[in-house]
Amino acid sequence: MGTIVNVATVVVGAGLGIVLGNRIPARTKETVTSVLGLFTLVIGGTSVVSMNSAALREEVGSFAMIVVLASLLVGAVVGSGVRIEDRLEQGATWLRGRFRGAGDSARFVDGLVTSTLVFCIGPLAILGSISDGLGRGADQLYVKAILDGFAAMAFASTLGWGVLASALAVALIQGSMTALGYFAGDVLSVAQIDALTAAGGVILLALGLRLLGVKQIPVGDLLPALLLAPALVPLAALV
Numbered sequence: 258m259g260t261i262v263n264v265a266t267v268v269v270g271a272g273l274g275i276v277l278g279n280r281i282p283a284r285t286k287e288t289v290t291s292v293l294g295l296f297t298l299v300i301g302g303t304s305v306v307s308m309n310s311a312a313l314r315e316e317v318g319s320f321a322m323i324v325v326l327a328s329l330l331v332g333a334v335v336g337s338g339v340r341i342e343d344r345l346e347q348g349a350t351w352l353r354g355r356f357r358g359a360g361d362s363a364r365f366v367d368g369l370v371t372s373t374l375v376f377c378i379g380p381l382a383i384l385g386s387i388s389d390g391l392g393r394g395a396d397q398l399y400v401k402a403i404l405d406g407f408a409a410m411a412f413a414s415t416l417g418w419g420v421l422a423s424a425l426a427v428a429l430i431q432g433s434m435t436a437l438g439y440f441a442g443d444v445l446s447v448a449q450i451d452a453l454t455a456a457g458g459v460i461l462l463a464l465g466l467r468l469l470g471v472k473q474i475p476v477g478d479l480l481p482a483l484l485l486a487p488a489l490v491p492l493a494a495l496v
Contacts, residue, residue: 259389260431264424267376271421281410293404295470297461300323300396304388304458307451315491316448324489325455330449332456339459343475368419372412374427376405381464383480384457386431391450397461398431402457448472449487452483475488 261393274281284437330479336342357399376382381404405427413420442450463474 259402260428260435261322262404263376263405263431264428266402267372267409267424267427268421270409271372271408271418271424272484274410274420275417275475276281277410278414281414285394286407289403289407290468293400294465296400296465296470299467300400301458301461303396304454304461306455308424308455310448310451312447313451313455313490316446316490317496320493320496321452322332324371324452324493325459325486326491328452328456328482329459329479330487333479335481336478337475338431340478341480342475343486345477356492358367364417365419365422368412368416369422371416372409372420372423373430375408375412376423376427377430377439382431382472383434383483384461386434387438387441388454388457390435390440391442391453391454392439393450445487446490449490451484452490453483 291422308321308325310321313324317324385395385401388397389395408418409423432460436452445453460476463476463479466472467474467476
């Protein structure tokens, strides 16, 4: 459901952007982004509460917080070591440059590639889709949907119809990640899902700080924690 709403907001936002052009004040965009940053902090905080879940504490006892902290620390070391955030940015730049050309067709492709990268490569896209698939709710995707709607409006005002076409990419990519989360729910225990949710909550807090302009934390470098958190649960249970 979250991805469907996200696709709808991209379509509506892009449509409004094409119609309105550059008439949306920059101050309005900044204010909306700040509000969404605050709300991302709220969602991150509610996700972190999973660290105190009965299932996780029953599985690992008093090591619940250590499991989440260790996953984030090791994940940050691994992520920064392989430079995930930098590589994502470099990949996006390369892809845009590869498809950039001249004329209206190039403008369409540039709008499609740029908006697809912005909408589909990021913590909210990954965390939100997986959380939705796991049955933990689509709250994160709803926040992302609002962000993407305003971003689509801004992009479409200058890049045109290619931004509208990116809604198909959002449906395909986020739909696939939601399906991955759904099947992971059959493999992971409740305790492992809680650990993943808590680690994801901390990452969302970092993303909220970025949206507010408080600190530019390299959130992409923290993504390995999403794999490490559930993997560390059975190890901590042995202690």
